[in-house]
Amino acid sequence: MWLRAASVALSVLGCPAIVGNTAWAQPAAAVLSGDDAARLLLGQRIYREGIGASGAPLKAVGAAQTALSGKDAACSICHRRSGYGTAEGKFVIRPIIGPALLAEQTVPVHTPRVKARVGVSQRPAYTEPLLARAVRAGLDASGKPLDPVMPRYALNDEEMRALSAYLFSLSAQPSPGVDEEEMHFATVIQPGVAPERRRAMIDVMQAFVRDKGANVRSDDRRREAGNMRMYRSYRKWVLHEWVLSGPSETWDAQLEAYYRKQPVFALVGGIGSANWAPIHAFCERLEVPSVFAQADVPVVSGTNNYNFYLSRGVALEAEVLARYLRDQPGSGKIVQVFRRDDAGSTAAATLRKALATPAAPTLEDRTLDGQADDAFWSTVVAGNPAAVVLWLGAADLKQAARPLARASGIPLYLSFELLDGKLPDAALTAGGNARWVYPSDLPPRREARLLRSKVWFHNKGIAITDEAVQINALFAMTVVSDVVGHIMDSFSRDYFVERLEHVVGQTPMPSLYPQVSLGPGQRFAAKGSTIVQLPDTDKQLPKALSPWIVP
Amino acid sequence: MKKMRVRSAHGVLAAACIAMGALLAPAVGHAHDGKAHAQWEGTGDYQRTVRPYAVPDVVLTDADARPVRLRELLAGSDPVMMNFVFTTCGTICPVMVKVFADVPAALGAQAANLRLISISIDPDNDTPAQLKTYAKAIGAGERWKFLTGRVQDIKTVQMAFDSYRGDKMNHEPLTLMRQAPGKPWIRIDGFATPDELVREYRKVVLQ
Numbered sequence: 001m002w003l004r005a006a007s008v009a010l011s012v013l014g015c016p017a018i019v020g021n022t023a024w025a026q027p028a029a030a031v032l033s034g035d036d037a038a039r040l041l042l043g044q045r046i047y048r049e050g051i052g053a054s055g056a057p058l059k060a061v062g063a064a065q066t067a068l069s070g071k072d073a074a075c076s077i078c079h080r081r082s083g084y085g086t087a088e089g090k091f092v093i094r095p096i097i098g099p100a101l102l103a104e105q106t107v108p109v110h111t112p113r114v115k116a117r118v119g120v121s122q123r124p125a126y127t128e129p130l131l132a133r134a135v136r137a138g139l140d141a142s143g144k145p146l147d148p149v150m151p152r153y154a155l156n157d158e159e160m161r162a163l164s165a166y167l168f169s170l171s172a173q174p175s176p177g178v179d180e181e182e183m184h185f186a187t188v189i190q191p192g193v194a195p196e197r198r199r200a201m202i203d204v205m206q207a208f209v210r211d212k213g214a215n216v217r218s219d220d221r222r223r224e225a226g227n228m229r230m231y232r233s234y235r236k237w238v239l240h241e242w243v244l245s246g247p248s249e250t251w252d253a254q255l256e257a258y259y260r261k262q263p264v265f266a267l268v269g270g271i272g273s274a275n276w277a278p279i280h281a282f283c284e285r286l287e288v289p290s291v292f293a294q295a296d297v298p299v300v301s302g303t304n305n306y307n308f309y310l311s312r313g314v315a316l317e318a319e320v321l322a323r324y325l326r327d328q329p330g331s332g333k334i335v336q337v338f339r340r341d342d343a344g345s346t347a348a349a350t351l352r353k354a355l356a357t358p359a360a361p362t363l364e365d366r367t368l369d370g371q372a373d374d375a376f377w378s379t380v381v382a383g384n385p386a387a388v389v390l391w392l393g394a395a396d397l398k399q400a401a402r403p404l405a406r407a408s409g410i411p412l413y414l415s416f417e418l419l420d421g422k423l424p425d426a427a428l429t430a431g432g433n434a435r436w437v438y439p440s441d442l443p444p445r446r447e448a449r450l451l452r453s454k455v456w457f458h459n460k461g462i463a464i465t466d467e468a469v470q471i472n473a474l475f476a477m478t479v480v481s482d483v484v485g486h487i488m489d490s491f492s493r494d495y496f497v498e499r500l501e502h503v504v505g506q507t508p509m510p511s512l513y514p515q516v517s518l519g520p521g522q523r524f525a526a527k528g529s530t531i532v533q534l535p536d537t538d539k540q541l542p543k544a545l546s547p548w549i550v551p
Numbered sequence: 552m553k554k555m556r557v558r559s560a561h562g563v564l565a566a567a568c569i570a571m572g573a574l575l576a577p578a579v580g581h582a583h584d585g586k587a588h589a590q591w592e593g594t595g596d597y598q599r600t601v602r603p604y605a606v607p608d609v610v611l612t613d614a615d616a617r618p619v620r621l622r623e624l625l626a627g628s629d630p631v632m633m634n635f636v637f638t639t640c641g642t643i644c645p646v647m648v649k650v651f652a653d654v655p656a657a658l659g660a661q662a663a664n665l666r667l668i669s670i671s672i673d674p675d676n677d678t679p680a681q682l683k684t685y686a687k688a689i690g691a692g693e694r695w696k697f698l699t700g701r702v703q704d705i706k707t708v709q710m711a712f713d714s715y716r717g718d719k720m721n722h723e724p725l726t727l728m729r730q731a732p733g734k735p736w737i738r739i740d741g742f743a744t745p746d747e748l749v750r751e752y753r754k755v756v757l758q
Contacts, residue, residue, distance in 0.1 A: 077641065086642065502720050515702055517675055519639040519719065527675040548701065550678055 036165070043166025046159060048081060050074035053159050060151040068151055075163075078149075081305070082494030083170040097492075098172035101126040105141075128164045135160065174491035177265030177288075183235035183484070183491075186264040188255070188279050188293065189243045190272025197420065200466035201271050201294070201473045202241060207460045208477040209237045233488040240264060244272075251278040259286065266291060266496065269476045271469065273297070273418070275342040280307045289497050292476035292511075292525070294469060296343040296417045304523045306497060308504075310472060310511060311526040314347035314391070314417050317437040319551035320529040321413055322354030325361060325387065332386030333362045337400075339392065340367055343418055347391040354551070361386060368396065377403035381410060389413045394424060401427035411435055413531075421468030421512070423534065432536040435545065439529045441514040443541055449510050456509075471512050478509035515548075597741030599751060604727075604736045607711040611670070611700035614686055616679040619698060621708065624668070626732055630756055631666045632748070633727045635714055637673035638685040643724050646742060650726075652689050653745035658752065665752075667695035670708060672719045674699045712736070730755050 045051045050058045050073040057070030071077070075096070079085050083097040094100075104125045123142040126134070130141045135153045138146045155163060177184045187205060189198050213236055222231050242258045244251050255278075267283060270293035280299040283290045283306045290307045298309040312319075325334060336351055338344035348365060355363050366380050377400055380388060388410055390397060397414070404412060405427060412434050414424055419436075428434050440446055453471050457464055464470060479500065486499045504525055505517035513526030528550035532542040606622050613619050625631060634651065636644040651669065655662035671677035677685075682697040691697070699705070709715035716722050726739040726748060737755050739748065 505718055505720075515675055517673065517719070519637065519673060519676060520641045521639050522676055550675060 039162045039165050040169065042159065042162035043164070046155070046163050047075045047166055047170070049076075053156065053162070058153060058155070058159075060153045073151060073153070080494070080498050082492045082498055083167070084490065084492065084495045084498065086498070096167060096170070098168045098170050101131065101167060128161070131164050131167065132160045135163065171490070171492040171495065175265060175287075175493040175496075176263035178235060178491040181236060182238050184238045184240065184262055184264040185266055185268045185480070186240040186242045186258065187268055188270040188272075189241060190270075190274050190276075190279075191245050192274065193271050197466055197469055198271060200469045201269055203462055204457070204470050204473040205239055205269055205477055207462060208474065208481075209239045211460070212237050212481065233484075239268070242267075248274060248278050252282055255279065255282045259288075264288065265491065265493065266480065267293070268480050269293060269473050270295065273341075273343045275346070276307075276309075280304075283307050287493055289493050289500070291480050291500065292472065294472055297346050298524075300524075306493070307523060308500060308518070309524050310516075311439060311513065311529075312524050314343050314415060315350045316439075316524075316527075316529060316551070317415055317417060318347045318350035319354050320549045321389065321437050321531070322351055322360070323549050323551050324531045324546050325355065326357070326359070328361075328386075330386060331361055333364055333383070334387045334389060335364045335366055335380055335385045336389040336391060337366045337368055337380055339396070340369070344391045347415060347418070351389065368392070372396070372399055374403045380404075381407035385410060387411045387413060391415055391418060393418045394420070394422065397428055398425040401425045404428065405431050409433065413437065414534075416529075420466070422466075426538070429534045430536050432533075434534040436532050436534055436542070437529055438532040438542070439526060440512050442532065442544060446514075449514065450512075452508065453510055468512050471510065475507070475509050475511035479504055479507050482507055597739050597743040597747065600738045600740070602713070602736045602738050604712050607707045609700065609704040609707055611698040611704060611708070612679055614679050614682040614697045619696070621698075624696070625729075627666070628731050629664045629666045630730050630752070631668060631728065632752065633668040633670065633712075634725060635672045635709060635712075635722060636669050637671050637719050638677050638681055639673065640719070643722070643742075647724055647726070648689055650743070650745050650748060651695065652691065654748055654752075655692065655694075657745040657749045661753070661756070665694065667691075669695070669697050670705065671697065671699040672705060672709060672722060674702050674705045713738075728752055728755050 042053055046058060050070045052058045058073045060068040060073040075083075078093045079096050080093075083095060083100075085093040085095040087093070102125050105123045123140050123144075124130075126141045132155075133139050134141070134146060134150075135155060138148075138150060138152050140146050187202070222234070225231070240258070240262060242255065244254055246254075265288075267279075267288060267290040270279070270290070272293075273296040275297045276293060276295040277297075277299050279290065279293070282288070284303060287306060292308055292310050295309060296313045297315075298311075298313050299307065300312045300315050334355075336348050338348040352363055352365070355361065364385070366376075368376070381404065384407075388404070390400065390412055392400070392415075397419070401424075404410075408431050410433060412428070414428075414434060414436050416437055416439055423429070424434065441449060450467075450471060453474050454464065456474060457470060462470070482503045483496055483499045486503065487495050498520075501518045501520055501522065507516075511525065515528070516525040518525055528548050530544055530548050531546040533545050534542050606625050608620070608622050610618050610620050632651070632654065634647050636647055638644075648669065651667050654667070655665065658665065671682060677699045679699060682699055686695070686697050700708075706715060712725075712727060714722070714725050723740065724742050726743065728737045728739070728748075728751065729735070734755075737751060739751060743751065
């Protein structure tokens with residue numbers, strides 16, 4: 001229990017135990033007593049989950065005497081996790097972050113539009129008793145009734161103290177990773193990533209950061225001169241490379257060491273084909289947003305507040321393929337070949353699960369260990385299977401090309417992720433049997449859509465060496481830049497996450513995926529894929545075999 | 552005047568929390584206890600217009616992953632109420648969905664031939680399976696159909712009913728109703744309570 005309390009206190013207070021060395025860390029946090037930590041934990045549980053001191057769901061009364069309880073009554077439903085509130089169409093839910101509650105509201109509002117929204121009411125700062133009255137009786141700090149939409153909560157004194165402590169501290173300090181001059185980001189490189197692939201990603205990201213710095217090089221002086229929020233928000237971006245090594249059990253400690261050295265506001269990009277779970281868990285634990293890692297094996301289930309992915313990676317490919325294979329006429333077994341690494345195992349397991357329906361074709365597994373010889377490939381195509389699924393990378397497919405070419409007529413399904421988005425060896429496609437689970441759009445539409453990124457690369461003098469990686473890296477940076485522009489000087493990671501949910505669908509810079517969008521709670525930007533026939537000569541274009549499949 | 556409208560929008564948001572209750576914890580929902588509609592505060596803050604919309608010829612997908620030609624679905628003689636929602640929306644969709652859930656009770660016996668249709672404006676995320684879970688959570692009955700489809704088709708439908716606002720997060724509360732094929736569409740912009748919708752509906756049916 002105390003462990004949980006400690007970890008929550010960490011998250012509430014911006015990980016003080018780890019931070020310590022930034023000017024913006026809360027010194028008070030270091031001396032936080034056990035009681036205070038427990039109180040914040042309870043406050044956080046009330047706020048985020050609607051769970052009271054007894055562990056039972058909270059009871060509240062909404063408008064028109066409606067009974068609410070538990071999660072439905074949680075403050076975070078309307079005011080969001082950040083406390084910055086929300087707006088959609090005509091709806092405005094006010095921010096209830098600590099600084100807002102603790103500020104006297106005397107600012108005269110002149111604009112009619114703003115006046116209509118915040119109301120003309122002026123109020124003194126909230127104190128603990130005034131906050132208790134607001135929560136229990138629905139009166140604001142000046143005694144005027146709150147909007148009827150705000151429920152009344154039957155909190156006992158202990159709960160009320162806890163909620164007050166939590167609210168007064170909510171988003172009260174900027175999240176770690178930002179100081180008065182700089183905003184820090186990191187990108188994580190898993191072991192086993194080819195140096196040129198890593199370079200391709202990093203070069204794009206660093207060019208973006210350089211560009212951004214160049215564009216605001218005088219704005220720090222403007223920040224000193226004015227008091228507008230726009231000026232206050234200027235920060236120089238710094239991008240760190242967090243390169244992981246060794247077995248995945250050690251990554252968490254490595255990430256923490258990097259973080260201790262320099263906390264970052266968010267992770268951006270990142271690359272690797274091993275399971276992303278340790279990095280995912282680190283981000284959830286420290287409440288660090290992670291934006292669009294190029295991960296073959298993202299975490300596709302369980303709690304996810306902070307990890308945004310481009311897609312579900314090989315799991316999405318397997319589900320799309322299963323959907324396609326189930327709809328194919330005729331029957332006969334399907335053979336899937338994979339290595340027992342994270343990506344191969346995940347893809348194979350997902351396909352097996354997705355094909356575990358009575359009407360689906362039978363699926364046989366062939367695992368590849370070490371070097372495959374001709375005898376191995378003979379067993380794969382023995383008995384003339386209806387299809388062979390190859391969850392393999394470029395090197396393995398090169399080996400397979402010659403023996404598989406002899407078994408003509410058997411469709412071969414390949415993974416886009418495991419081929420790193422690059423066409424396989426020509427010998428494999430020469431027979432006209434190779435098909436691809438393909439997450440992008442086909443030429444010429446694709447070229448037209450990606451032109452914006454390519455022009456940017458050209459202007460920055462970046463050669464296109466790994467198109468998929470570079471396009472997606474630029475997309476991730478652009479999205480982060482858009483979001484940072486929206487949050488201005490409200491440097492809350494939760495607010496960042498909430499804005500990101502809105503921004504992604506609107507970002508003009510393309511990703512590799514023809515359709516990307518998010519929404520509240522959505523964490524995978526691209527949701528579908530298609531099956532294409534790869535041409536047997538490079539003079540032809542791939543041909544779509546399926547419509548866009550969203551499994 | 553402006554203030555009035557904003558206040559009443561908030562008034563309806565009161566229902567959003569109720570709706571969330573129904574969505575997230577079906578056990579505490581009150582959608583079908585017959586008096587649920589009495590919980591709504593009437594606002595009168597909506598606009599009613601009559602529009603000659605043409606139903607576009609698109610094939611959508613229902614919550615059982617079956618293809619549904621929208622024109623065929625709307626070709627039957629039953630009166631219809633339609634809205635646009637998405638399942639991860641936390642602000643206005645829960646309200647609109649809750650209103651639809653309460654309409655049959657508010658209509659009483661007249662609800663027998665009413666057809667409800669909710670079309671997802673987030674087709675990428677709202678797969679048939681997702682819609683099915685959502686429909687089940689709010690206790691949607693057999694005469695309430697949830698539809699999704701290809702992104703382009705969903706956009707076409709929204710354009711046809713003048714409800715496309717560029718991005719799902721910009722969408723506005725809207726209910727469309729029609730007595731029968733060949734009759735005009737009645738467009739209700741804003742949040743009408745179930746009772747208000749029923750009042751408008753009766754006008755439509757009796758016209």
